[in-house]
Amino acid sequence: MSGGGLVQGRTALVTGAAQGIGLAIARILWEHGAKVVLADRNAGLAAQAAEELAAGERVSSFGCDVTDEEAVAAAVAHAADRFGGLDIMVNNAGITRDATLGKMTLADFEAVVDVHLKGTWLGVRAAAAVMRPAGAGSIINISSLSGKSGNFGQTNYSAAKAGIIGLTKAAAKELAARGVRVNAVQPGLIRTAMTAAMPPDVFAAREADIPMKRAGEPHEVAGAVLFLASDLSSYMTGAVLEVGGGRLM
Numbered sequence: 531m532s533g534g535g536l537v538q539g540r541t542a543l544v545t546g547a548a549q550g551i552g553l554a555i556a557r558i559l560w561e562h563g564a565k566v567v568l569a570d571r572n573a574g575l576a577a578q579a580a581e582e583l584a585a586g587e588r589v590s591s592f593g594c595d596v597t598d599e600e601a602v603a604a605a606v607a608h609a610a611d612r613f614g615g616l617d618i619m620v621n622n623a624g625i626t627r628d629a630t631l632g633k634m635t636l637a638d639f640e641a642v643v644d645v646h647l648k649g650t651w652l653g654v655r656a657a658a659a660v661m662r663p664a665g666a667g668s669i670i671n672i673s674s675l676s677g678k679s680g681n682f683g684q685t686n687y688s689a690a691k692a693g694i695i696g697l698t699k700a701a702a703k704e705l706a707a708r709g710v711r712v713n714a715v716q717p718g719l720i721r722t723a724m725t726a727a728m729p730p731d732v733f734a735a736r737e738a739d740i741p742m743k744r745a746g747e748p749h750e751v752a753g754a755v756l757f758l759a760s761d762l763s764s765y766m767t768g769a770v771l772e773v774g775g776g777r778l779m
């Protein structure tokens with residue numbers, strides 16, 4: 531896109547961007563003119579995804595485990611060095627370790643809370659350190675409808691995703707006067723590797739519960755992120771957008 535993109539010329543960093551929703555977010559930001567860094571804990575997959583997206587044009591990749599404080603700071607520094615500044619930060623990386631309370635281990639709980647909650651907090655803090663002095667920026671945190679309603683077998687994931695909402699609102703209040711907006715997106719059931727791991731009958735039952743009667747596609751979450759990243763949402767901060775086909779409204 532030349533000249534007219536919604537995020538034309540801005541620098542964006544997306545975590546967990548090697549596949550799924552993160553890759554779709556990286557793609558739509560790129561299509562709308564942004565310079566995009568795809569970060570993922572698997573550096574090789576991130577590099578491959580970046581190559582397939584744009585073969586080096588306005589795109590870069592970076593190996594980053596979002597639970598690692600130094601790695602998150604390094605990813606933000608990479609974006610700023612490579613493309614200048616940081617205008618858009620998308621904290622998207624995620625995992626699941628589903629089990630009922632009787633079977634969930636402390637390690638399952640800690641792993642999920644670490645990636646989602648600590649990882650998002652580290653991303654928000656590192657991005658804010660660059661955006662605050664610049665007096666502008668948009669941070670988007672990927673939560674889940676599981677954090678709104680609580681999902682059976684997801685005490686770890688629901689807790690972490692609900693925590694991201696509190697974090698988003700607190701950070702939004704701290705950063706609003708500095709020109710930095712912080713918002714969250716709560717996807718419902720989206721067709722990615724994460725949900726491909728669900729038993730087909732469970733997936734079908736979830737789909738049947740959705741008023742729109744289908745799972746969403748990654749690009750349908752990415753559209754909401756593009757809106758929050760762009761000036762179309764210039765008066766929105768601390769908001770939570772649900773992208774769930776009407777589920778759990």
Ligand code: NAP
Nearest residue numbers: 546550551571595596622623624674717719720722723724
């Ligand atoms: P996905 O296809 O599994 O992609 C997630 C990516 O994040 C993977 O490449 C994963 O790498 C990476 N990642 C995991 N832990 C990481 C870490 N510590 N540091 C850096 N990268 C890491 O999942 P998705 O469905 O696109 O999910 C993206 C986000 O949307 C997640 O936050 C998820 O919770 C949220 N979400 C998804 C749905 C859904 O229905 N799919 C619904 C609501 C919310 P590995 O493959 O190595 O783990």
